[in-house]
Amino acid sequence: MKFGVVVFPGSNCDSDTLYVAKEVFNQEAEFLWHKDHDLKNSDCIILPGGFSYGDYLRSGAIARFSPLMKEVRKFALDGGLVLGICNGFQILLELGLLPGAMLRNKNLKFLCQHVNIRIDNTDTPFTLAGNLGQVLNIPIAHFDGNYYIDNNGFNDLNKQDQIVFRYSEPNGNLSKKSNVNGSTNSIAGLINKNGNVLGMMPHPERASEAILGSDDGRVIFESIIQFINREKNLENPC
């Protein structure tokens, strides 16, 4: 399969993400330049972490106007897989592909640390290789990761089972302490109604090699690869 990693001015996890796709998982992967209109036949588009356009107006606010994002939106509406990590998640919110908004972390500081997240939905292309309730040790690195959604929106998310990851204790319990950035209902990642666009604040690409302290993030890439390969096999049974 092929990953396309979008490069905005100010993206800074683009190379890390490409490295994991190519070197760790031996998949095809290419950068997609924000000024282009070409998705280069990617099976899964990743909007990587970083500070697109310096995050100057509001995190992700300007990146959504990049020429390439028109194509990404079309791709997503056609059911293509789109994964937004950190700044990529913020861009998906600005783009309206996912509901809600990001506020500053509750302690008003940038937070870079390993956290635990619980997988609360394995019925997605991004988590199918995981187990329900499985806890992943995975880093976050953000200033604006305090996910907010109003009550109606939250009820919708719940009804459609759109909440995929929640910040938790190592044993999977939710607590005020484990909800490091103050997100509504400890939400760390969510998926759209169609189930093909996922946004998450934690960085799976930083937790895909044991030497970096944890490889719990692998399950996300493994899920995507399994999903796409399965789809391809369905298309070409021989």
Next chain:
Amino acid sequence: MLDEKTITGHGLTPEEYDQIVRLIGRHPNLTELGIFSLMWSEHCSYKSSKVHLKKLPVTGKNVIQGPGENAGIIDIGGGLAAVFKIESHNHPSFIEPYQGAATGVGGILRDIFTMGARPIVSLNSLRFGPLSLPKNRAIMDGVVGGIAGYGNSIGVPTAGGEIYFNECYSLNPLVNAFCLGLAKKDKIFYARAEGEGNAVLYVGSKTGRDGIHGATMASAEFNDDLEEKRPNVQVGDPFREKLLMEACLEIMEKGLIIGIQDMGAAGLTCSTSEMAANAGSGIEIDLDLVPQREKGMTPYEIMLSESQERMLIVAKNDKVKEVQQVFSKWDLGAVVIGSVIKGGNLIVKSGGKRVVDIPVNAIVNLCPVYERAMRPPEPYVLPLLIKEIPLPQDYNNSLLKLLSSPTIADKKWVFRQYDHMVQTNTVFFPGADAALLRIKNQKRALAISLDGNSLYTSLGPKTGGAIAIAEACRNLACVGAYPAGVTNCLNFGNPEKPEIMWQFQQVIEGVAEACKAFEIPVTGGNVSFYNDTDGISILPTPVMGVVGILDDINTAVSPGFKEKGTPVVLLGENQEELGASEYLKHLYKKEKGCPPELDFIKEKAVQKLCLEAISQRLLLSAHDLSEGGLAICTAECAFLSPAKIGCSLRLSESMRTDALLFGESQSRILVTVDKTDLETLLILAQEFGIPANILGKTGGDRLIFFHKNKKVIDTAVKDAFDIWEQSIPDFFEAK
């Protein structure tokens, strides 16, 4: 002719002015005077330090570039070069902590990528006054925020560093920023304007009035007037710098340019004159072509501006278009503002007129060099009568108090504001003995340690200077890396005071001796004088940044205890030394006595032993003994063990219990080893002539120390950890 007030107002002495007149054969105009004042400032010219810095060893078989360029470069094998440097941004950080620190990070990053290297890691050495004062908390909060704001955005991990607190840094904080980048050995670029007729391009942000006279500000003492210098501080734009970095690395990768220099301190002035001087050529620029942010800027202002995120590039004329295309891809401008010329002059035009015409050699190389008067302070050692220090009643209490000293306490409150993981190379996170970075697709890894204890250097400048090198190297040895190169940042008071100059000379001597002993070259650095506020100088604060190489990343050792029931072994010898210790400072409010002794032979032997033991995979953990001595080191090993494993240790030396627990004798490393490897380690230690004493075993959830069979410390790891972890956050967070 300019009046005297204008001349002295530029920080030039009458003698220096006369020298300028002799060199150029006439009186300079105002713009020319401004240029000389910047380039002849202490910050740019090193006029007070030059004679002493010559004593540092700067050569070695792995050195590709020593001092004198934007950064030093060493060969690390595998076709790769490490490009690194440390630089101070103390004065700007005092005036505006957030932007001062942020632009400090921005400046050092530019020094690195200017040479063709992609920055892969930043570290910082910070010094603040006591956190009990609100002003110091505000400064620290701003500095940490600024470092985070810039480094996180540009995507270079801030993977470590060190922070000390002392009264002398109240209102004169120190911000020393280190950066290291990786370049291909055969693709390094220098600041040279070579080839008559080649184009001179200005790239990056537009020029504004910010930062005018930054370099001369950094060469003056602080007093009440200085708060008025607020507009002097530049504002950083990490997003712009990220684009600039990507564009510069791209044109260098494509081989489109001849030379490149960043515009840091002294902006356009420094970059034009240094690039020409380095190549023995001249340079001519037209200021009307310089992109400007504000209207009506004078030649003086344009030449002296320190607007951030700008570079000067020299390229062949037939490559200009390609260079411009790359910059345009990254939404940046690149305009030709002049050319390389014959002769050796800097010629600046504005409005069709020649406003500057002076020899670059005079600007760059002919600044007077001073051998300033030196005199040891009286008395220069504050004697410590150890008998005057009462023995503590309760050593548990002493340990817990010491753990809460901000100098010793956990710095997580700081480090978690830094993105220390971006680029996915950081193997050891902040808090380990050294930052450890893998190099993708290689076995080899890089380790970096910053070190500088100003209590030591104030009470024994020469020993203190030597210890800074020794300890940084020991930190590297603890993870398994051997030292390969040093960069230093020398923070001192006003060099016109003979006592300060004496401290400086002594520290350099100590550093030089240590570098020779460890056979490591100094590849560059920075001197920051005039760290005085209202006439009071900071303690002499040399900071050493030592870069080491670990041959096999898989052998790396971290400080935390790994398993229960493993022997705890002390490599090295305990001495009864309490002088200049954090224990005396924090518990008795005494900054007295001599710093611990340093014996290069012993120090080298203990480090070699540790490296050998690590390469034979004998050690489970290794941690260097430093501030707070054996007890603090042991506590940290417990805190840094994922399961918070405790230990019980027995000490038997005949000496004061407090000296044994908290003294800071050098050349000691605490290790744990698997039972089956113990014998091998002890034999190895014997071969290296290093005492290796089995102090006890890991296990349990308490920290227990016996001295001569009397239990002196017995505390729950959890309780001690909480105090250590909460000390700094408690100063900042409302409960």
